[in-house]
Amino acid sequence: MKNTRNLSVYLLLAAILLILIVVLSSCGSDEDSGDGEQAEKCKKSSDCKFAGKDKKAFSVKCEEKECVYTAKKGVCGNGDCEKEEGETLCSCPKDCTGKDPSVPKTLKECKGKADTDGNLEYKCDKKQQCVVEIVGQKQETKIETLSFEQSRVPQAKVILKQEYPKPFNIDSDVLSFKLNLDYKILGVDEVTLKRIQVFMHTGEKVRGRWDPNDQEVPLVDKLDINRVLWDPQLEVVQELPLDAEINQSKKTTLTLKLFFTYKGKDSRGNDATFEETKTFDIEDFLLTRSTAAPECTPAKCNDNNPCTEDKCVTGKGYCDHVVFAKTCKGNFRCDEAAGENKCNAPEDCGSCKGKAGEFAEYRCSDDKKECGVVLSKEGLASVDEKRLTNEQKIPAGTPDIRFKIIKTFNSPFKAKISLTADKFTLTMQVLDKKATTKNFKVNNIELVDGTSLLGNTVVSQAFNNVGDKFDFKIPFTKPLVLVEEKRTKLKLKVTYSYEGVDRQDKPLVHTNEIFEEDIGEVLLVNAG
Known part of the structure; x- marks a missing residue:
């Protein structure tokens, strides 16, 4: 009797449990949209509230008493970072946060430091691309005095001014050399810059010596300069781009080698051509690379020299100045066969002016065909x-x-x-x-x-x-x-x-x- 009563209780509980399961199952089938979201009920499309959705990025229809939302392709806010539609972290942060392949996934917005030194920052460019830009650039200037001697006797002196931005953007910046002849003794002529080499070091200097594992990586080897420093009034300018394999930034030491020649007299008084190489370092040179597209315009490249073809280097922010091979005043070659001389082509042959000695100076003939020496005012007064x-x-x-x-x-x-x-x-x-x-x-x-x-x-x-x-x-x-x-x-x-x-x-x-x-x-x- 007791066992029969217990069985009845168990059967009753089982029946109640089965009813609950059926009811709950029925409720779930009525309110779940099938994708894990609660279905939004409607009688017509205007009943749909766009909860958590951008009205501009979605269209909606009331189908079978439920709101069905469809994402609009190419519209920011649809939840998909569509690169083919031009969407980036800058143009559509709500879709592209963590999804823009051009920046780290951890970047929530396009700003802030891109390196530990604070030289690079994330910024939106004009095309709404999130790029790495160089910030805090300062123009650095270094001045070197280059002395030329024979048997410890000074022959000439050249002032070299180096100018470069720090940090240095290898895609847009140039290392600028400006050289002026400071003085030369009588008998010395045609101090000429022939060649420039620039090396990057992989190691460091310790007490003035490079470590044993250091290597010199060549960055520049410009062979065909051949610029004559005719007189102190003439400034020779050379602008050199630097190309190096770096990721974002690298601090290094650059070694520069400048090769010169000049004419003078040897110990026996005979005409001779001398060669000298000047070597020096630029320490803590910071090379950086920006992901922003370099900007260059033809107007920026115009050097106002009719003897050069000025053009932007493809994909870079600097210029190239190609000297014409034809005879031209300003091509840095003194074409004597074409009649050029110091009087009619000073830009190529040097100027015919200045002191030639204690009592003499240089002066052009009336027909501009010859640069000669005449007595200066001091010389005439001293005769x-x-x-x-x-x-x-x-x-x-x-x-x-x-x-x-x-x-x-x-x-x-x-x-x-x-x-x-x-x-x-x-x-x-x-x-x-x-x-x-x-x-x-x-x-x-x-x-x-x-x-x-x-x-x-x-x-x-x-x-x-x-x-x-x-x-x-x-x-x-x-x-x-x-x-x-x-x-x-x-x-x-x-x-x-x-x-x-x-x-x-x-x-x-x-x-x-x-x-x-x-x-x-x-x-x-x-x-x-």
């Missing part, structure tokens, strides 16, 4: 006519004839071979002569500097009587080479002949004998 007087006995012991000698010349002395150049004047006057001295004749007069012949005058002048007086002009016949001013000791060598007698009163003919006249130190200027 002094020197007059040296002495006696000359021939021979020295018991003279057969005795002359008064006058040597006249200007100092500074214009020594160029020209019609307007200065001449040395030698005046000879007979003071006394023996009756046996006949047919005394001056045949030739030479102007010498040591053993070098600088000037010559062929004459055939007889001195027959006491009181005879004649002037002889001796011009320069050998040009000064690579020297605009020179202080040197000069003398005159006079070749003569005459008839006389020896100690036994026998006839004696003197042929091509020489006496010398010291002039002393003279300042020669290569001017006419």
Whole structure:
């Protein structure tokens, strides 16, 4: 009896449980839309409330008493980051947060630091792309003095100014070199920048030495520069882009090598061409890469030089200036065959101005065809006519004839071979002569500097009587080479002949004998 009662209770509970399951199952089938969301009931489409949805991004219909929502393609807010429709984290953050493939998934909005040093930031560009941009750029300037010496004697000095932004964007920025000739000694010419190399280091310097594992990675090797630093007024500019394999940023040391040549004199006084390489480092050079598209316009590239083709480098933010091969004033080549010179093409050949020495300066001829040396204002004001007087006995012991000698010349002395150049004047006057001295004749007069012949005058002048007086002009016949001013000791060598007698009163003919006249130190200027 008791067992029958318990069975009845169990059957009753089971029946109640079954009824609950059926009821709950029925309720679920009526209110679940099938995708895990509670179905929104409606009688018509206007009953739908767009709960949690953007009305602009979805369309809705009331179907079988339920609101059915359909996402509109290409409309921000539809929940799908559609890259093919141009959607990005910038243009549609509600759809693209964590879904924009161009930025990290953890980025909630396009702003904030992109590196630990704060040199890079996420920003929206003009095209609504989320890009990494460089911030806080400052223009850095370094100045180096480059000295050129031979046997510890200064020959020339060049001032080098380096300019570059920090951080350096390898897709848009350039390393700029500006060079000026500070000075050069007389005789030195054509200081020329031939080549530039730039290396990036993989290691670090410790106490002035690179670590053993350091490697030099070449970034630039520009071979064909060939720019002459003609004078201090001419600035030579070279702009070099740097291309390196980096992810976002890299701090490194750059080593720069500049290769120069210049013309001068060697230890023997011969013409020579010298080569020198200047090497120095730029430490803490910060290379960075932006994901923003580089900007370059033709107007930015115009260097106002008619001899260059100026254009943007494809995919970069800097320019290229290609020099025309044809003859052109401004192509950095002095085309002498085409008639270019310092007077009509100073941009290529150097300027014809400035001091050529203590008393000389450079000046163009009136027809602009020649750059020459003339006496400066200081030189003209300093011109002094020197007059040296002495006696000359021939021979020295018991003279057969005795002359008064006058040597006249200007100092500074214009020594160029020209019609307007200065001449040395030698005046000879007979003071006394023996009756046996006949047919005394001056045949030739030479102007010498040591053993070098600088000037010559062929004459055939007889001195027959006491009181005879004649002037002889001796011009320069050998040009000064690579020297605009020179202080040197000069003398005159006079070749003569005459008839006389020896100690036994026998006839004696003197042929091509020489006496010398010291002039002393003279300042020669290569001017006419």
